[in-house]
Amino acid sequence: SSLIAYLDPQRLALPLLVRTRRPGDRMQPLGFPGEKKLKALLMEAKIPREERDRWPVVCDQRGICWVVGARIADRCKVGPEVQRVLKLEASRL
Numbered sequence: 001s002s003l004i005a006y007l008d009p010q011r012l013a014l015p016l017l018v019r020t021r022r023p024g025d026r027m028q029p030l031g032f033p034g035e036k037k038l039k040a041l042l043m044e045a046k047i048p049r050e051e052r053d054r055w056p057v058v059c060d061q062r063g064i065c066w067v068v069g070a071r072i073a074d075r076c077k078v079g080p081e082v083q084r085v086l087k088l089e090a091s092r093l
Contacts, residue, residue, distance in 0.1 A: 003069040005058075007076040009086040013061035020054055027064040029071040038067065045070035058088060 025038035042052045045067070058066040065076045068090045078085055 003090045005066045005068075005072050005088045006078050007065060007072060007086045007088065008078045008082050009084055010082070011076050012065065012086070015061075016065070017059050018056050019059060021052065021057060025057070025064060027067070027071075028074045030074050030077055032074065038064065041067050041070055056090065 021038050021042070026035045027038065027041070028035050029041065038057065039052070042055060047055055047070070056068045057064050058068065060076075062075070064073055066072045066088060
């Protein structure tokens with residue numbers, strides 16, 4: 001199965017990096033008023049406990065942009081004024 005995220009490239013601090021979670025990781029999910037711990041987001045997305053330490057997150061120079069298959073960061077959202085969109089796609093190996 002493939003997983004897709006659409007981000008506003010104007011809001012990103014490139015380069016992008018794919019990594020696994022780190023202690024204390026936080027982000028503000030799309031539409032959420034404040035930050036949430038990545039651990040909580042992975043639990044809410046029903047990512048199995050044994051996979052969470054290997055789960056990919058896409059980051060820019062400011063922090064997490066996309067928890068693959070779960071949530072994008074509110075600061076990277078595509079708004080109505082956006083001219084170009086960055087499409088990220090992930091698939092299971």
